Every structure is written in C-alpha cells, then in structure tokens.
Amino acid sequence: EAATAVPEIRQRLNDQGLVVPLVGDFHYNGHQLLMRHPDCARILDKFRINPGNVGTGDRRDEQFTTICKIARDHGTPIRIGVNGGSLDQDLVTAKMQENTDRNLGRSSEEIINECLVLSALQSTELALETGLRKDQIVISCKVSQPDNLISVYTELAARTDQPLHLGLTEAGMGIKGMVWSSAAMGILLHQGIGDTIRVSLTPQPGGDRRNEVTAACELLQSLGLRSFSPSVTACPGCGRTTSSTFQELAERIQAYVHDMMPEWKKDYDGVEEMRLAVMGCVVNGPGESKAANIGISLPGTGEAPLCPVYIDGIHTTTLKGSYEELAEAFRALVDGYVAEHYPRKPARESV
Known part of the structure; x- marks a missing residue:
C-alpha cells in the first residue's frame, strides 16, 4: 500500500x-x-x-x-x-x-x-x-x-x-538526545568526517519532528560548516542581571529572526551569516556586542539605565526607555542592517 x-x-x-x-x-x-x-x-x-x-x-x-x-x-x-x-x-x-x-x-x-x-x-x-x-x-x-x-x-x-x-540510531528525547548527538557528531565533523547527518530525537507525544532538523542545522552552524539563519548570542545571566529584560529581548529577537528569515532568504544574499548579540551587563556586554554585527548591552544591577548598541564593532547609538521601546528600536536597527549590508537578489521572473 x-x-x-x-x-x-x-x-x-x-x-x-x-x-x-x-x-x-x-x-x-x-x-x-x-x-x-x-x-x-x-x-x-x-x-x-x-x-x-x-x-x-x-x-x-x-x-x-x-x-x-x-x-x-x-x-x-x-x-x-x-x-x-x-x-x-x-x-x-x-x-x-x-x-x-x-x-x-x-x-x-x-x-x-x-x-x-x-x-x-x-x-x-x-x-x-x-x-x-x-x-x-x-x-x-x-x-x-x-x-x-x-x-x-x-x-x-x-x-x-x-x-x-x-547519526546515532536513537539518541533519546529532548536535551539528552541533542547533547548525545552533538557530542558524537561534533567530534567527527570537526575532524572532517561525515557528509550528511541526522539528529534522531524521540518526539514527545504530539511533538514536532522538525526539531530534528533544527538541531542538525544548529550543530552544523555551531561548527562553522553551514549557515542557515542569523545567530543570536545572549548571556546566560548571573548575579549582576537581576532584571529579565535581556532574556525577554533575546527571546523576542530570536523569534523575529525566525519569522523574518523566509523573507530575508528570498530577498538578500548572505543574511544567514548575520550575528546578533543581546547581553545583560557591562562585564561582557560591550565586548560580545562588538564581536557581533549588531549587539546591544543592557544594564546590569547598579548600572545606568542605558543600552549601548554596537554595529560591526562600532558604538553607533545608545538606547533607553521601556522594554517595548527597546525591542522596537533594536528590531528597526536589525531591519536597517539587513537592507544596507546584504545585496538584494535579482527579482525572479514570474512564470
């Protein structure tokens, strides 16, 4: 059948x-x-x-x-x-x-x-x-x-x-499956061994099997072997980051990149290699932000409520205001960077 x-x-x-x-x-x-x-x-x-x-x-x-x-x-x-x-x-x-x-x-x-x-x-x-x-x-x-x-x-x-x-024939569920697959295949891929991969994850009941593809893409991108989507670096948080603003902004920007990527990929060459950073305090924030194409360093505990933004390593502007204002302003900077730095693909002729 x-x-x-x-x-x-x-x-x-x-x-x-x-x-x-x-x-x-x-x-x-x-x-x-x-x-x-x-x-x-x-x-x-x-x-x-x-x-x-x-x-x-x-x-x-x-x-x-x-x-x-x-x-x-x-x-x-x-x-x-x-x-x-x-x-x-x-x-x-x-x-x-x-x-x-x-x-x-x-x-x-x-x-x-x-x-x-x-x-x-x-x-x-x-x-x-x-x-x-x-x-x-x-x-x-x-x-x-x-x-x-x-x-x-x-x-x-x-x-x-x-x-x-x-690929592991069965890696297990969730984080365990991703870690085991990455530990094994990451070593082999880094040694130049392997031409195609599969991350075999056991889905939760009713879960999304596309998570396998996402995990495989992230593994390849983490090793610099392929680029599929702009990466968003975000700090894990520590005693200096008592606010959740950096977490919320990182999550929102990650979701925005995911939503925009089909359109960007269709219109712009190389946009999948863009690197973004959302950092939470002055210790590593400016340095990590400078290493990205666009990075923002939010204030940690006891710091002035200012958010310096770096574009290709240069301090370009400083944002301040509510979370919504920060998110909207940073998103606009991302849109502007894409439009200015990545060449547009030729328009496809309609058939």
Whole structure:
C-alpha cells in the first residue's frame, strides 16, 4: 500500500512546489516491493538498504544485489545503512568465534564495532560489483552510544572514501538526545568526517519532528560548516542581571529572526551569516556586542539605565526607555542592517 502511494505523494508535493527528495527505507522485503512496484522504484530519489535484514544466508547477497540492480538501472543513489540493532548475525557469530578460537581477548563491544565496519565495506564492494558507481553509494553505521559512533566512523573513514552519513540510531528525547548527538557528531565533523547527518530525537507525544532538523542545522552552524539563519548570542545571566529584560529581548529577537528569515532568504544574499548579540551587563556586554554585527548591552544591577548598541564593532547609538521601546528600536536597527549590508537578489521572473 505504501509503495503504491509513492507516485501520488510525489505528485502532490510537486503540485505544492515542494522539491524535497523521497527516500525509500527498505527492510526485509525491499527487493520484492521494488520489483512489484516499478513506478515506486522510478520515482524514489534514494534507496536505503539495511544489510542486516535484507536476507539471510545465500539469499542475503541475492536480495541485496536485486535492489542494487534496480538502483543501477534507474540511476538512483543508495545508502547502505548498517545498524547496531539489526547487524548481520552470521557475521557477528563468525567474528565472536574467531575471537574465541584465536584467543584474541577482544571485548564484545570491539567485535560489534568491527562487524559494523565490515558489513558496510563488504556491502559496498557488492554494490560496486553489481554496477553501481562509487558516487551513487553513501554509507552509514549507526549505533546508540556516542563513544562507539566515534570509534566506528573513525575506522570507517580510514578505510573508505565513500560519503558517510552520521547519526546515532536513537539518541533519546529532548536535551539528552541533542547533547548525545552533538557530542558524537561534533567530534567527527570537526575532524572532517561525515557528509550528511541526522539528529534522531524521540518526539514527545504530539511533538514536532522538525526539531530534528533544527538541531542538525544548529550543530552544523555551531561548527562553522553551514549557515542557515542569523545567530543570536545572549548571556546566560548571573548575579549582576537581576532584571529579565535581556532574556525577554533575546527571546523576542530570536523569534523575529525566525519569522523574518523566509523573507530575508528570498530577498538578500548572505543574511544567514548575520550575528546578533543581546547581553545583560557591562562585564561582557560591550565586548560580545562588538564581536557581533549588531549587539546591544543592557544594564546590569547598579548600572545606568542605558543600552549601548554596537554595529560591526562600532558604538553607533545608545538606547533607553521601556522594554517595548527597546525591542522596537533594536528590531528597526536589525531591519536597517539587513537592507544596507546584504545585496538584494535579482527579482525572479514570474512564470
């Protein structure tokens, strides 16, 4: 039923002007589905194949290559997605037995990590033998523990030049999931390992799955690898910041940037690299504000009720007044900076 619906899903997305690619994530019977539903095979933009459950024994290679041949014939890329939770048990058993027979003294964790890498590399060789090009194959080896992910991908990167997709197979909910994903992938990305990523978060009931995308974008932007939206730096607060004004202003500016970004991105080149700062006292406020494109330093406890504003490191103006007046004035400065500092994109011709 799902395979039959793919052409209609693609058409509905096209009708709405959404060019997002569709990826078929196949387990157990992908070879059968793709043969029975050629329109699905033709329309999908990528196939994900799990070598651990594509088949067992002699059928594993046959069913794996069936999917690869269909991908080859359609020019479709594949992701060989090995997973610690569904690893090829024949391979694991053989490596465990080798460890015992040769008295290698390796831990089960070390053996599992080795099997993840071997499964990915062996499957890649089989895909290449089937006729897929190297530039059609992405590899992933997902596990649940950050330290294992780092070990597996460090080894994988040393043994292949295929593109690598990073991600914990399950990171958990909320802050825990974001921290675990960032701890693992941040190290790898900083070392130049990884070409695509996913932050796998367990959503709260009725939660927004787009949080995964937001977290992934923030991770890449924090490492300077990509820019998606202007960043807002804000101080955490301390004993010198007894007022909540800096918190409210930071939240409001963050929301304003989020709301305006679709329009700015359409109209201005480079606006996603803009840096804003909302600081809460004189200790770090002026310095952090000067480091941003636009920064404001609010008064801390015992300071004069004045808010110096710095634009590209230069003290340009000083704001004062109520919270609403400050928010409106700072927002106007942001609008002016965008209009003056980022070139407008050429107007698109209507079709």
